[in-house]
Amino acid sequence: MKPRAVAALPPWAKAAVVVVVVVALVATGLRLMNRLDGFFGTETHDRSGPALLKSVRDMSRYDAASGNFQVVVDLEKDTKYLPDAIRGTRTLYIGAGTVDAYVDLGKVDPGDVRVNKDRTSATLRLPHAQLGKPALDTDRSYAVSKQRGLLDRLGDLFSDNPNDERAVRKLAARHIGDAAKDSGLTGRAEGNTTDMLEGLLHSLGFEKVRVSYGT
DSSP states (O other), X not given: OOOOOXXXXXXXXXXXXXXXXXXXXXXXXXXXXXXXXXXXXXXXXXXXXXXXXXOOOOOOEEEEEXXXXXXXXXXXXXXXXXXXXXXXXXXXXXXXXXXXXXXXXXXXXXXXEEEOTTSOEEEEEEOOOXXXXXXXXXXXXEXXXXXXOHHHHHHHHTOSOTTOOHHHHHHHHHHHHXXXXXXXXXXXXXXXXXXXXXXXXXXXXXXXXXXXXXX
16 A cells, blocks of 8 residues: 655645744753853843933922822733734733822912911912822832733844833823822822911911812
């Protein structure tokens, strides 16, 4: 009996085999480099230059409240007509950060502050409290899992920043900012500002202090 002829592989299958072989060789090389680093040891040298002062500006706002937030970001990027195993990423990220609420005292006009002749009563009108930009805490923020397709893994090998997380960090900061808007943080900031000003003016001899907010 004659042996059956083996069917020729289509071009796309040959290309897939080549890609798999290349990935296996690269992975083996990386493992070997890691072992060599452990054998010879590595050293870290900080050759950074001195920090330069670029600008200075005066601050006139009173930071009256600060909120701590945490969000779980599930960011997935797909490519049309390609399965996720070939091209696609999915990152599960824990983002932790703070948002400050402040009252801008620099916007208070002379007409917004009224004091009686005996300096026993004061009325102040301040602008409403505002929210600052979300500040992501990198020490408390981390990626729980990362799933990447084959092509994405290959791209990371030739990337200057293979673990780039800017997109997921930006999304985490946006979600934290949205949460701060619904947290009542500005109301708390206005209450704290009122308490601060009342205590300050009472210590200066004012008996009646009224603080209001508005444009």
